[in-house]
Amino acid sequence: MDGQGRLGAFLQARRSQVRPEDIGLPTYGERRRVTGLRREELAMLAGVSASYYARLEQGHSHNASPEVLESIAQALSLDDAERRYLHDLAGAANRRRDPHRRPPAERVSEATRTLLDSLTDVPAVLTGRRTDVLAWNTLGHALLAGHLDPLAPEHASTRPNLAALTFLDAHVRDLYTDWEKKARAVVANLRLVVGQYPEDTRLASLIGELSMKSDAFATMWADHRVRLCDVAEYEMRHPLVGPLTLTQQALRLADDQVVVVATAPAGSASRSALRLLAQATAGSRAPGCSQG
Numbered sequence: 001m002d003g004q005g006r007l008g009a010f011l012q013a014r015r016s017q018v019r020p021e022d023i024g025l026p027t028y029g030e031r032r033r034v035t036g037l038r039r040e041e042l043a044m045l046a047g048v049s050a051s052y053y054a055r056l057e058q059g060h061s062h063n064a065s066p067e068v069l070e071s072i073a074q075a076l077s078l079d080d081a082e083r084r085y086l087h088d089l090a091g092a093a094n095r096r097r098d099p100h101r102r103p104p105a106e107r108v109s110e111a112t113r114t115l116l117d118s119l120t121d122v123p124a125v126l127t128g129r130r131t132d133v134l135a136w137n138t139l140g141h142a143l144l145a146g147h148l149d150p151l152a153p154e155h156a157s158t159r160p161n162l163a164a165l166t167f168l169d170a171h172v173r174d175l176y177t178d179w180e181k182k183a184r185a186v187v188a189n190l191r192l193v194v195g196q197y198p199e200d201t202r203l204a205s206l207i208g209e210l211s212m213k214s215d216a217f218a219t220m221w222a223d224h225r226v227r228l229c230d231v232a233e234y235e236m237r238h239p240l241v242g243p244l245t246l247t248q249q250a251l252r253l254a255d256d257q258v259v260v261v262a263t264a265p266a267g268s269a270s271r272s273a274l275r276l277l278a279q280a281t282a283g284s285r286a287p288g289c290s291q292g
Contacts, residue, residue: 006198007089008059013224014076015042015057023077045075064090081192081228088195105156108135112253116140121278122261123246129193129256130203131162131186139274142281143238143262147171162260163190163206167214177235177243180216187220188227195226196256240280241273 016036025041037045043053048068056064069090073083106128116124116137123140127133133145133153141150145160152158165172166179166186176182190207197203210217230250237243246262253259264270 005059006092006194007086008057010086010089010224011057011072011076013222014078014082015039018042018076023075042072042075046071048072079227082226085192085195085226088192089198092195092198106132106134106255106257108257112257112259115259119261121274122263123274124262125162125260127162127258127260129197130200130206131164131190132156133160133162134257138281139278140260140262142240142277143236143274144172144175145169146240146281161206162186164210167210167217171239175236175238177237181232182234183216184220184225185227185229185232187217187223188225189229191221191224191226192228193256238273238277241277244270244273246270246274 016034018036020037020041023045025037039054039057040050043050046053046068048071053072066087069086070083073086076082078086108126112126113135116126116135119137119139121139122137123143124137125133125140125144126135135153136144136150138150141148144162145165148160149158152160163186166183167173173179194200194203194207207221211221212218230252231247233245233247235243235245244264245268246264248260248262251259251261262274264274
């Protein structure tokens with residue numbers, strides 16, 4: 001799907017999720033053949049012609065101005081992350097695609113390696129823009145993927161991918177008590193990345209693979225939900241230390257890299273469980289840096 005197609009699909013999906021009664025539009029008890037708003041209703045709310053909006057949604061209209069996009073965003077009640085995504089999609093739709101352009105290889109800086117190594121009591125995982133695991137510390141590996149080779153992030157060809165693990169790995173799926181909450185957060189974040197990197201073929205391949213192998217992913221992806229999930233609390237069931245309630249935070253670095261850390265309040269049973277997990281894995285050490 002090209003940029004214009006993604007823009008149209010997003011607008012259509014979000015329009016279908018807005019009920020007339022939610023925004024004060026009278027329906028007079030009529031039977032409606034569409035879910036959500038009609039195109040002409042959204043066009044009226046956005047202050048554009050119905051024919052123009054129809055062309056935009058169908059991928060036949062280019063160069064929508066920022067003012068028009070803001071009006072549409074307001075009509076759809078988009079939040080900040082969704083507005084950013086809308087503008088990213090519109091920008092991508094107006095750019096010529098360069099089939100030879102490749103994103104630079106993702107590398108881990110020495111400073112980031114030092115950061116991971118210093119977080120001895122906190123699980124930490126470094127991911128790239130496609131959620132590939134670029135590095136993890138010993139506790140991060142033990143918490144999220146102790147069943148995998150700790151050296152897997154060392155080379156691009158063997159790096160785990162957190163989105164793929166969430167949907168395709170039974171161990172990670174069982175790790176989250178409310179797996180659907182975690183899965184929706186992963187999909188919502190991936191949507192934002194697709195808007196930023198519409199020409200990333202490896203990202204497109206990841207989306208295609210997950211759509212084919214996971215019905216749950218395909219359903220969530222078709223929902224077009226967009227959300228920046230920087231902080232979230234999850235209940236987990238770890239096979240070694242039992243139940244934990246941890247807050248996962250995304251610390252954003254340069255080059256769209258993210259350090260995901262998991263913390264628990266001092267004195268809590270979950271903090272004690274993390275200490276126990278650290279003791280159980282004290283004999284192993286996951287490298288804090290990878291190249292590729």
